[in-house]
Amino acid sequence: MTQQQAIVMGGSIAGLLASRVLSDFYDRVIILDRDRLPVTPQPRRGVPQSVQPHVLFTQGYRILEDFFPKIGKDLQAAGAVPIDWGREFHYFNQGAWNATADTDSELVSFTCTRPLLEATIRQRLQQRENVEFWSNCRVIGLEGSAEGQEVSGVRFTTPEHPQTQIAKADLVVDASGRGSLAPSWLKALGMTPPPVTRVDAHLGYATRRYRIPENAHFPWKVMLIAQEPPDNPRLGYLAQVEDNQWISTLGGYERDYPPLEDEGFLNFARSLADSEFYDCIRQAEPLSELRAHRATANRLYHYEKIKLPRGFVALGDAVCALCPVYGQGMTVSALSAEVLANCLEMAQRRGSPLDSNDFQKRLARNNAYPWSVAVGQDSAFPSVQSAASRSNPFSSLLQGYFRRLLKLSHQDGSFHVRFMAIAHMVASPLSLFHPRLLWQALVKG
Numbered sequence: 001m002t003q004q005q006a007i008v009m010g011g012s013i014a015g016l017l018a019s020r021v022l023s024d025f026y027d028r029v030i031i032l033d034r035d036r037l038p039v040t041p042q043p044r045r046g047v048p049q050s051v052q053p054h055v056l057f058t059q060g061y062r063i064l065e066d067f068f069p070k071i072g073k074d075l076q077a078a079g080a081v082p083i084d085w086g087r088e089f090h091y092f093n094q095g096a097w098n099a100t101a102d103t104d105s106e107l108v109s110f111t112c113t114r115p116l117l118e119a120t121i122r123q124r125l126q127q128r129e130n131v132e133f134w135s136n137c138r139v140i141g142l143e144g145s146a147e148g149q150e151v152s153g154v155r156f157t158t159p160e161h162p163q164t165q166i167a168k169a170d171l172v173v174d175a176s177g178r179g180s181l182a183p184s185w186l187k188a189l190g191m192t193p194p195p196v197t198r199v200d201a202h203l204g205y206a207t208r209r210y211r212i213p214e215n216a217h218f219p220w221k222v223m224l225i226a227q228e229p230p231d232n233p234r235l236g237y238l239a240q241v242e243d244n245q246w247i248s249t250l251g252g253y254e255r256d257y258p259p260l261e262d263e264g265f266l267n268f269a270r271s272l273a274d275s276e277f278y279d280c281i282r283q284a285e286p287l288s289e290l291r292a293h294r295a296t297a298n299r300l301y302h303y304e305k306i307k308l309p310r311g312f313v314a315l316g317d318a319v320c321a322l323c324p325v326y327g328q329g330m331t332v333s334a335l336s337a338e339v340l341a342n343c344l345e346m347a348q349r350r351g352s353p354l355d356s357n358d359f360q361k362r363l364a365r366n367n368a369y370p371w372s373v374a375v376g377q378d379s380a381f382p383s384v385q386s387a388a389s390r391s392n393p394f395s396s397l398l399q400g401y402f403r404r405l406l407k408l409s410h411q412d413g414s415f416h417v418r419f420m421a422i423a424h425m426v427a428s429p430l431s432l433f434h435p436r437l438l439w440q441a442l443v444k445g
């Protein structure tokens with residue numbers, strides 16, 4: 001089978017990882033991005049969330065290492081801070097801090113800014129000879145057959161050539177993020193757009209970078225003071241990143257948005273359920289403006305429910321955009337790229353092109369768990385709580401059980417590690433239903 005040309009719309013995390021996979025199967029992979037992609041790590045307009053904090057889960061990091069062996073070394077050389085989430089992540093919930101592990105855990109990754117992570121992945125991908133980056137190219141539509149059965153390329157413009165240009169491809173991958181216009185482009189070709197589900201708990205972030213004070217020593221590299229639905233909508237997240245800096249984020253659900261001026265920001269920090277976040281930042285030197293982000297709704301396009309044309313698939317935030325508090329998006333993108341690799345391998349064995357519908361069905365199964373985590377927790381806030389979830393005694397029972405388990409991790413670091421393994425997507429959530437754990441939760445929790 002010769003697969004000649006694949007086009008990826010969007011050169012951010014999902015697009016980069018999908019391109020890495022495609023480069024094993026296609027002669028030529030072209031990434032089109034509307035931004036001029038920077039050489040050094042810098043926030044950019046096409047990724048407005050790039051100034052906000054980005055947790056890289058252990059599972060996401062492991063997949064990165066699979067795709068780009070020894071990328072951890074590149075990250076560390078660029079200043080990213082290695083972290084053991086069992087020992088060095090401090091988490092305040094239900095009125096207390098979690099105990100942490102005394103010894104090293106296997107839950108490792110890096111804490112760094114989003115631009116540094118993206119630039120490091122991009123540099124590794126640029127080393128692959130059959131991958132091309134077309135910067136400053138804005139896709140404005142899809143090319144397809146009149147009968148609506150095939151996508152055969154994309155239409156795009158550049159600042160130098162505002163008239164429409166066409167690039168042909170055997171496969172077009174939509175990785176253009178939360179604002180993807182692919183559903184309306186499919187419709188314009190006479191195809192059925194996917195149905196959509198939205199769950200919005202109206203979370204807003206405000207983020208600022210600080211210099212970590214000299215001689216300051218903390219047992220954590222990342223800390224989170226969590227929201228407690230339904231009554232407490234506020235959270236604080238503080239993480240060490242490259243260049244001896246903290247990235248500090250306040251969040252408020254239910255439109256309780258953190259202020260964007262100094263005094264208001266500090267007052268909001270002081271109002272968190274514990275004082276440690278405030279104590280850290282109040283005397284630290286601010287290094288940036290306060291930057292807000294409010295596009296945080298959970299939004300899912302159900303591509304698995306429509307009949308897709310040949311030659312088109314979608315992944316990453318373009319399919320499943322999640323509320324960012326749960327830190328899942330980049331890892332979900334990495335897992336999506338793995339699903340793509342599996343489907344391409346199957347197609348290669350069959351000697352046929354990628355089956356778009358089969359891919360989207362497999363991807364939907366993969367996305368179901370992270371979606372349920374984000375939507376399940378956001379639904380505990382009154383503005384999104386549906387009548388169904390309110391009156392579902394099983395879901396209340398489950399939430400009660402998880403709360404008891406989390407309380408156990410206030411005293412016992414091994415529970416913290418167990419929870420982190422699930423949160424970081426390296427262990428199955430079913431492991432929380434081990435009979436010994438159920439017993440401990442009932443007796444001690």
Ligand SMILES: Cc1cc2nc3c(=O)[nH]c(=O)nc-3n(C[C@H](O)[C@H](O)[C@H](O)COP(=O)(O)OP(=O)(O)OC[C@H]3O[C@@H](n4cnc5c(N)ncnc54)[C@H](O)[C@@H]3O)c2cc1C
Pocket residue numbers: 009010011012013014015032033034035045046047049052053054055056057137138139140175176177178205293295296315316317318324325326327328329330331333
């Ligand atoms: C506030 C916030 C905080 C987050 N925190 C975390 C976190 O802690 N951990 C985590 O794992 N994830 C986090 N995420 C999610 C994470 O940012 C995304 O899941 C991840 O970047 C994958 O997204 P993507 O590549 O699909 O899309 P994006 O990162 O949004 O990128 C889309 C790309 O497509 C390009 N593009 C768009 N339209 C066009 C077009 N028409 N033509 C050409 N190019 C186009 C854009 O320029 C951009 O490069 C957060 C998200 C937000 C909003």
